[in-house]
Amino acid sequence: MIDLRSDTVTRPTKEMLNAMMHATVGDDVFGEDPTINKLEAMAAEMFGMEAGLFCPSGTMTNQIAIKLHTQPGDEIICHEYSHIYNYEGGGLAANSGCQTRLLKGDRGFISAEEVAASIGNPHDVHAAHTSMVSVENTVNKGGGSCYDFSTLEAIGEVARANHLAYHIDGARLFNALVTKSQKAEDYGKLFDTISICLSKGLGCPVGSLLLGSKKHITEARRIRKRFGGGMRQAGYLAAAGVYALENHIDRLFEDHEKAQVLKSALEKCSWVDRIEPVETNIVIFYLKEGKDQKQFMDLLHQKGILLVGMGQGKLRFVTHLDVSMENIEKVNEILVNL
Numbered sequence: 001m002i003d004l005r006s007d008t009v010t011r012p013t014k015e016m017l018n019a020m021m022h023a024t025v026g027d028d029v030f031g032e033d034p035t036i037n038k039l040e041a042m043a044a045e046m047f048g049m050e051a052g053l054f055c056p057s058g059t060m061t062n063q064i065a066i067k068l069h070t071q072p073g074d075e076i077i078c079h080e081y082s083h084i085y086n087y088e089g090g091g092l093a094a095n096s097g098c099q100t101r102l103l104k105g106d107r108g109f110i111s112a113e114e115v116a117a118s119i120g121n122p123h124d125v126h127a128a129h130t131s132m133v134s135v136e137n138t139v140n141k142g143g144g145s146c147y148d149f150s151t152l153e154a155i156g157e158v159a160r161a162n163h164l165a166y167h168i169d170g171a172r173l174f175n176a177l178v179t180k181s182q183k184a185e186d187y188g189k190l191f192d193t194i195s196i197c198l199s200k201g202l203g204c205p206v207g208s209l210l211l212g213s214k215k216h217i218t219e220a221r222r223i224r225k226r227f228g229g230g231m232r233q234a235g236y237l238a239a240a241g242v243y244a245l246e247n248h249i250d251r252l253f254e255d256h257e258k259a260q261v262l263k264s265a266l267e268k269c270s271w272v273d274r275i276e277p278v279e280t281n282i283v284i285f286y287l288k289e290g291k292d293q294k295q296f297m298d299l300l301h302q303k304g305i306l307l308v309g310m311g312q313g314k315l316r317f318v319t320h321l322d323v324s325m326e327n328i329e330k331v332n333e334i335l336v337n338l
């Protein structure tokens with residue numbers, strides 16, 4: 001099987017496993033796991049932020065950030081494609097009692113103007129209190145689309161002027177940094193909290209980090225405990241993260257190249273209606289009307305290719321560490337001959 005469903009399906013490389021096996025560990029709930037402490041400090045330093053918190057998942061880092069920045073009854077401004085809205089089990093409502101103000105916009109992008117126009121009037125008792133803006137970069141449902149930094153800065157200005165917390169779901173932020181030649185420290189200066197995932201393009205088996213000020217991360221640590229995310233000798237997992245931050249960022253451009261090669265095959269296929277622009281490791285395309293999504297996916301499955309269906313003929317391939325260019329060429333041959 002060539003598994004192109006997600007970049008979360010990777011298994012640790014031999015070198016990563018070796019780093020994990022040799023990790024020095026302690027009880028992290030007591031703050032005594034040296035490998036976790038190292039990973040948190042390393043990631044925080046990379047982004048020029050004061051502190052970091054290692055968590056089991058990107059869902060947890062996002063949910064902790066939401067809990068940190070909101071009160072029950074508050075409203076969060078985000079795009080309707082957001083992971084926090086679509087794919088976190090209703091967590092923002094269940095965990096934090098919040099509602100969303102969903103914005104539309106090309107490929108999952110929101111703009112400063114739309115954010116400004118969507119903030120609830122703080123003097124109107126009918127309105128929910130808007131307390132947070134959340135952006136996603138890259139946007140998963142937008143096809144791995146990447147923001148221009150100037151757009152993020154403009155949203156940041158609106159957020160600051162209106163005393164809104166500014167969070168970024170950066171599950172695939174490193175893909176954006178590599179493609180756009182952007183700097184991690186610039187993100188650190190702009191956002192109150194940053195969530196990054198180690199278990200997507202970076203190839204770790206588990207783990208995400210929430211980055212922010214010392215004050216925010218101290219409180220986030222309490223929320224993590226409350227959510228049941230305080231792990232003990234999880235340095236074995238953090239060691240994979242340290243290895244990935246040191247070795248797996250620069251290679252992300254290879255995944256982006258593989259995505260471009262996939263896209264070039266899809267362009268030749270008569271059953272493809274359109275393809276979203278491909279900027280990183282995600283390729284989203286739409287089947288022509290009348291073509292059944294399930295039958296199409298079953299056919300590819302029979303031919304040894306796995307992908308994800310996003311409904312109504314919208315399909316997704318994701319390239320990653322565990323698919324080679326040879327695998328992609330094989331997929332292309334199958335696609336153009338379907």
Ligand SMILES: Cc1ncc(COP(=O)(O)O)c(C=O)c1O
Nearest residue numbers: 057058059060083136140169171
């Ligand atoms: C954009 C985005 N945010 C957050 C997450 C959540 O990460 P996890 O699966 O580690 O909970 C994902 C997972 O795919 C994602 O794509």
